Amino acid sequence: MAWRVVVGLKDDVRDARGETVRENLKRFLGIEVTSVRTLDVYTIDAALSADEVEAAAAGPLSDPVIQETAINRPLARDFDVLIEVGFRPGVTDNVGRTAREAIQYLTGRTFAEGEAVYTSTQYLIKGDVDKEQAETIAADLLANGLIQRWDIYTAQEFDREHGVPVHVPKVGGLDAEPTVRTIDLDVSDEELMRISREGMLALNLEEMKRIQTYAADPEVVAERRKYGLEAGLTDVELEALAQTWSEHCKHKIFSARIEYEDGQGGREEIDSLFKTFIVGATREVRARMGDKDICLSVFKDNAGVIRFNDDWSLCFKVETHNSPSALDPYGGALTGIVGVNRDGAGTGLGARLIFNTDVFCFASPFYDKPLPKRLLHPRRIFEGVVEGVEHGGNKSGIPTINGSIVFDDRFAGKPLVYCGTAGIMPASINGRPSHEKKAQVGDHIIMTGGRIGKDGIHGATFSS
Structure with a gap:
């Protein structure tokens, strides 16, 4: 069962976050409203008892001096439009992870595999705003559609007894059996580009044909078979090559041959901006410095x-x-x-x-x-x-x-x-x-840092 804990400021406490949103609505979107109040929502997808959830709501998830909480019921009131903004499945939710850790400390036991806490924010807007304007507010001010989703409810649509339906942005398909596919690269140029496009490899035709030539090399095929590998490359190998050859890792544009026109008739060919203006410039400076390098x-x-x-x-x-x-x-x-x-x-x-x-x-x-x-x-x-x-x-x-x-x-x-x-x-x-x-040889490798979200997958495809 997923629990929904809503946390909001008490009525006599100023909502600075809501006031900032109200001011930005007028300043950037030209929409004037009477007021904006905000609520924080914690969706706890874990096997907790009612007492444990109540303790979490009263403890690490809120400040009882200035805030009030509600469990599996709404706190939203006195609004014309409600917009709830939360992360899409797989996007890193740092506040949710911190809440999970706090609840684990509180209960003295760890969450089971797949259990988590997800956060979202409710914006309670009072004023003459219809759903079309609310959609503009969500898309252009409150959320980034690439990593966030939102739900909009008018006061008439809102369920006063149960509130916004529980939404658990859990990534599905994680229990699927991993598979490795052999990719046939003995195909046309059009088919090569389809493989790149559908695999999100971001490799151009020249790069795909280079891989095609390599995979067809008799010496490469013989060497692969010596180690028990199939002659054809797998999707895993293609992905590894695509990441290594990505703009982020390889800096292909920075290292490319550039034909530069200054707009006044002058032309210049630069063989690698990186080697010419960074490595080359550094080399010249060091040479001039001599013993003072x-x-x-x-x-x-x-x-x-x-x-x-x-x-x-x-x-x-x-x-x-x-x-x-x-x-x-x-x-x-x-x-x-x-x-x-x-x-x-x-x-x-x-x-x-x-x-x-x-x-x-x-x-x-x-x-x-x-x-x-x-x-x-x-x-x-x-x-x-x-x-x-x-x-x-x-x-x-x-x-x-x-x-x-x-x-x-x-x-x-x-x-x-x-x-x-x-x-x-x-x-x-x-x-x-x-x-x-x-x-x-024999050195130990230690990896430290927080876990990453699935929103980082294929980041190297477009980075830089």
Whole structure:
């Protein structure tokens, strides 16, 4: 049985979150309403007793001084339209995971496999708003349709006794038996592209034909059979190649041959932007520095390392998270900053992170031109990115000490989100340079961090 715990502020407590929504409705959508109140909903899909759920509602899920709770009944009242926003199945729900941990501490027992807590938010809007306007409010202000779903109820449609129906966004099909398929690559070009498209491989025809040629090589076929493998490649192998050859992992555009026109008749061919303007520029600077070269480790570890003084080295890493931030501004930017935090900590024998920095390029938050379907408004991208970097960096205890923002309407289609971090490491540890490391046979691998959601699957297909 799934329990539904609704938590709301008491009537005499100001709802700052609701007031912000009301102001944004007027400011960004031109919709004026009388008031907006908010409720937090915890859907507990676990075998708990009524006493355990009541204890959770009164304890970790609410603050009894300023909040009231209801279990399997509504708290919503005095509204004209109710909009409930929650995550789609498989999307990471950090608050839900924290609630699950809190309930486990409270009850003294762990949740069973498949049991979980899911969160959502109810917006109680009072004013002259019809369902069509409510749909606009949900899609353009309250939710991101890529990762969230919403339900809309008018006051007349709302069930005053039971409230909004219980919705458990659980991913189905997890009990299916894993299968591995052999893919026939001895097909036409059109069929190769169908395989890429339907498999979400994001490989072009040239890449698919290269794989086709490799799979048909008699030496490759013989070697595969020697190890008991079928001659044809499997869907698992194709997926591995697609991830390795993805834009995110391979940076194909950054490494490609570029024909550049300056708009004034000048033409230039650039063989790899990366090798020319980053690796090449670094090489020239180091050559000019001569004996004063401070670079210790460049282009070979998770981050670059330079000599700070005789006792300490400085580790620095900057990367972009542009496409992820365009689709999910908060999540894309958050993973951008914590990603470079991870890289600094994992460079050499490990660095101690000391600060973050960032550069953001957006279209104007007051952009008023038509946007393609499913493209978020620059204001939403701006707000989500700033919040994501704040939560990922500052709230991890690593201060953001500087940064800049550039506004240009040409970034309406795709923002630029640069996230950077710096760390320090001793110049040497036990007589060994701390910026150097090498994996050895017999080394143990330890993976740390929170579990990821299924919303990250195929992220490398479009990242960068």
